[in-house]
Amino acid sequence: MTLYPWQIAQWNNIRWAVEQNRLSHALLLTGPEGMGKSHFAQALVTSLLCQSRGENLQACGECKSCQLYRSDSHPDFFKIAPEEPGKQIGVDAVRALGKFVALKPQQSIHKCILVEDTHMMNSNAANAFLKTLEEPNNNTHLILVTNQPAKLLATIKSRCQMIQFAPDLSETSQQWVEQELVRLNIVNCDAEQLLRMSSGAPLQAIKYAQDGTQLQIDALSRSLSELSQNQTSAGHAAEKWLKISTESDFFVLDWYYRIIHSQLLTVTSGRENISFTVSDEMSQIMSKIPIKGLFHFLDEIEKSKRAWFTQVNQRLLLEGLFLRWQNL
Template identity: 30%
Template sequence: MTEHSSSESRPCYRPLSWHEPAWQGLMARRDAGRLPHAILLSGPAGVGKAHFARALAQSRLCQQVLANGSACGECNACRQFMAGSHPDWRQIGIDPKRKNILIDQVRALSEWMSLTASGGRGKLAMIDPAERMSNGAANSLLKTLEEPAGDSILLLVSSLPGRLSATVRSRCQQLALSMPARDVARAWLAEQSSASGELETALDLAGGAPFRALNLVEAGVLERARENADALIAIGNGRASIVSTAEAWARQDLVWLLDWWRVWLQAFLRLAQAGQSGAPGLIDGERADLQKILQGIDCSEAHRLLLAIQEGERRVDSANAQLLLESLLGHWARACGVIGQSGRVREVV
């Protein structure tokens, strides 16, 4: 979500409170005439990297920049940017029908950036998520990174910068955005959403990342998350079938599901090992059926499950969803003692 100009009911992108350290550092470089032509914005998913990139782009194009370097939100350039029609701004991402950012997209962007800017402030472009560029797309981008046109600035946004090729990373200045403090994230989220009763749960599920939490609230998936947690607890107590649960879960978005499960399991392990969840909206430590699992959990096996979930996230595009979920749920059942190392189901009293 974004701030709004007082005279326009359109979004004006400005740095958020937890972006200020990174923003001020970048503005100091701008004032010294050392603004990079290619910036890799990295940091955890949901901290507002794309928002920061747009704030920088709008500021760069703004005709009446504010004292802190932010865009004014009132000038003609800002109005064009907010309407999505500024001729010197472009962004590319994953086509909904594709799994990656393709070479043709990057070639078209590079060709556009080589043209003369319509204004006097250069061109700006964003690639998000940059780590999802195909090998061909990443290689195609190298010439643009090596020979930038005029005052153009290319903004690469990535939650997983390690997946970018070393040659791309070496040609960018990396700027890392940090996770905001819990109270800061909560206050911002409360300003964006009227679903006050769901905000703590959303922040827990999002690992404290405010934009991810807001997406969860707006997507209405919090009830599904609770149902998934109930299913895990039922399996852990021997009351539910692994195969039936995997079949039902395979109909969900696998990327979201594995992400949710990883966060849930991390909170579960904190509760099992330290006695405190630190995530009251995610793990209800007072539940008797959860306490029963906690008393018999094999933490080593649960940690192996966590690693297996992370590996599943890395190969989600090629995985058979149901087989992957059956395997992971089997790990969970073993960690809970429902299935022995031999694979036989134990009797649950």
């Protein structure tokens, strides 16, 4: 498995620890969504299980162990993950781990346990899992993955060595996004802007390109500037954006918030906001609005987000927000 270019330092640290025989029995991979943590975790699992891994700690991809892993039937590998995205991990999933931990490795030197979305364990599951963590077993590696470490029990975190995948806005990541756009034949998207929109998470950046988010944000910026210049009515704009913000999410409010928030960060810090840049036109429009007004408007958007999924009429809510925007 090839690692992503922004993951090399983390891999080298682990390689060093393995070479020194000092790899912690439990690793916690943290960082925002879109950094490829699961991919990294799988590369590590295959490597730890592989019977003839290469110098760079890379799994050979050919041995019995690598084949078993690929066919999802490695006896020394156990994975815990939510049954469906967004679903909690219950205690049953963790109880099943007990038997696995008691077994001797059958194929490889080590056994590996991978926990995806560790923060989704409910409290019973987390407490049951803690028992496994508290009884380190020399031949078992635990690899935990999460994008919300704050939600984990402190007692779980304290027993793991943290491997962080910080947002990466470097040239390397930007080049990777550019190459992916070419490979996927996606045009009309800007790698740098995508990477900023995703706050430096390259896989998320690609997702934004694939699902059309970037194009929609450009369109939202245009709508907002048209509203400011009275080239469209609040009612018309609300109608349009309600179709895009489906009942299941509030795309327009989220990005409306980020556009204004970004401007405020830029204005108050005196330098360009690295996590998201608004178009020059929007920036000019917002520069004429008093800062106090923009802060107040952020609160308005927050309130609207809270009201969005209540019995409120979403069209009127959005229209009201656009009207206030026009009159700022």
